[in-house]
Amino acid sequence: MNTSFLILLGVLALVVFLAVNIYNRLVELKNRLENAFAQIEVQLKRRYDLIPNLLETVKAYLKHESQTLENVVKARNTALSALEAVAKNPASPSSMDAFMRSEKAFQGAMGSLNIAVEAYPDLKASANMQHFSEELTSTENKISFARQAFNDAVTAYNTYKQTFPPVLLAGMFGHAENARMLEFEDAIQEAPKVTF
Numbered sequence: 193m194n195t196s197f198l199i200l201l202g203v204l205a206l207v208v209f210l211a212v213n214i215y216n217r218l219v220e221l222k223n224r225l226e227n228a229f230a231q232i233e234v235q236l237k238r239r240y241d242l243i244p245n246l247l248e249t250v251k252a253y254l255k256h257e258s259q260t261l262e263n264v265v266k267a268r269n270t271a272l273s274a275l276e277a278v279a280k281n282p283a284s285p286s287s288m289d290a291f292m293r294s295e296k297a298f299q300g301a302m303g304s305l306n307i308a309v310e311a312y313p314d315l316k317a318s319a320n321m322q323h324f325s326e327e328l329t330s331t332e333n334k335i336s337f338a339r340q341a342f343n344d345a346v347t348a349y350n351t352y353k354q355t356f357p358p359v360l361l362a363g364m365f366g367h368a369e370n371a372r373m374l375e376f377e378d379a380i381q382e383a384p385k386v387t388f
Contacts (some may be wrong), residue, residue, distance in 0.1 A: 210357065211361055214357065214358045214361050214362075214365070215361070215365050217352060217358070218349075218352070218353065218358065218362060218365055218367045221345070221348055221349040221352055222283055222349060222367065222371075224345045224348070224349070225282060225283055225342070225345040225346055225348075225349050225371055226282055226283070227345075228282075228338070228341045228342035228344070228345040228346075229278070229279065229282035229342050229374075230279070231338040231341060231342070232335060232338040232339055232342055232374065233275060233279050234338075235331055235334045235335045235338050236271075236275050236335060237272070237275070238331050238334075239328065239331045239332070239335065240268055240271065240272050240275075242324060242327055242328060242331065243264065243265075243268045244265075245324065246324045246328075247261055247264060247265065249315075249318070249320045249321060249324065250305070250308075250309060250315060250321070253309075253312045253314070253315040254308055254309070254312070254315075257308045260301075260304050260305055260308050261305070263301045263304065264301045264302060264304075264305050266301075267294070267297045267298040267300070267301035267302075268298060268301075270294045270297065270298070271291075271294040271295055271297070271298040273294075274287075274290050274291040274293075274294035274295075275291060275294075277290065277291070278290070278291040282342070282371070283346075283349070283369070283371040284369070284371075284372075285369055285370070285371070285372040288371075288372035288373075288374065289372065291374075292374065292375065292376065295376065296376065299376075309321070339374050342373075342374055343373045343374060343375075346371045346372070346373045346374075347373070349371050350370045350371055353367055353370065354370075
């Protein structure tokens with residue numbers, strides 16, 4: 193056999209081996225990203241499931257605040273729909289943007305509810321409200337930790353895709369767009385102040 197043919201064959205085998213490793217690493221990192229988002233999804237669904245019970249508790253006190261209650265329900269339903277859409281492909285920047293917009297609207301609606309609740313000391317002191325406050329605070333903390341893990345997974349995925357040689361092959365393997373981190377308006381997401 194010709195030596196140059198063996199060298200060419202060896203180089204070709206090395207290129208194929210490298211391409212397979214890059215493909216497998218991209219798949220692994222994307223799966224980690226999707227798993228990390230699944231953890232956020234669990235906590236957000238838990239939060240969204242608490243809202244109807246919370247609204248039932250405050251409804252009797254806030255009869256004249258029906259628009260506020262309707263806004264919370266609408267924002268919750270929109271955020272839940274956006275969550276389900278982004279959960280199908282958390283690496284999609286456009287889905288993540290839509291989800292973050294719906295979360296911002298939800299947080300605004302909850303802020304309005306909190307302001308309305310402040311006017312009712314008896315409501316704030318009730319055992320049910322204190323229970324919901326604790327549940328929401330605990331859930332917000334869990335969301336914050338899950339969001340941090342997701343953003344770490346996004347960073348690892350995007351960084352790997354942008355390094356050489358993966359940058360040459362990522363687009364060909366279906367990993368063209370960078371994943372979007374889950375960010376909110378504030379630099380540091382704080383649990384909503386639910387004071388009842």
